[in-house]
Amino acid sequence: MKLEYSELDNGVRLIKLTGRLDMDGTNSIDKQFVQHCAGENVFVLVDLSRVNYLSSIGIPLLITSAKAVANRGGRMAFLAPQANVKSVLDITGVSNAIRIYKDLETAKERLMSA
Numbered sequence: 001m002k003l004e005y006s007e008l009d010n011g012v013r014l015i016k017l018t019g020r021l022d023m024d025g026t027n028s029i030d031k032q033f034v035q036h037c038a039g040e041n042v043f044v045l046v047d048l049s050r051v052n053y054l055s056s057i058g059i060p061l062l063i064t065s066a067k068a069v070a071n072r073g074g075r076m077a078f079l080a081p082q083a084n085v086k087s088v089l090d091i092t093g094v095s096n097a098i099r100i101y102k103d104l105e106t107a108k109e110r111l112m113s114a
Helices: 023-036 057-070 083-091 102-114
Strands: 002-007 013-021 043-054 075-079 099-100
Touching: 002 023, 013 023, 023 099, 023 102, 043 057, 043 083, 043 102, 057 075, 099 102
Parallel strands: 013 043, 043 075, 075 099
Antiparallel strands: 002 013
């Protein structure tokens, strides 16, 4: 699993994940992921477009981080998950709690105003 981090011009934190969010993948990025979600009133967009597999081991990292962000006055959303990853998010109910956007421009705009 590979994690890339950047800040967008509107202050949104963009975390791009690439690979498999299974046990090995989750363990390889969990500390770094949580660090990028830290702070008060932060807006985090997690790009899942290059995640080709999401297991039950990866889901708690996403949910726990989203809850922590929300508890500190911020918001997290997902960007463009592949069909199989979106299916897992839907089946587990994660997509009911964390918004999913198809494109970056819409995500940036709505994440800040939702």
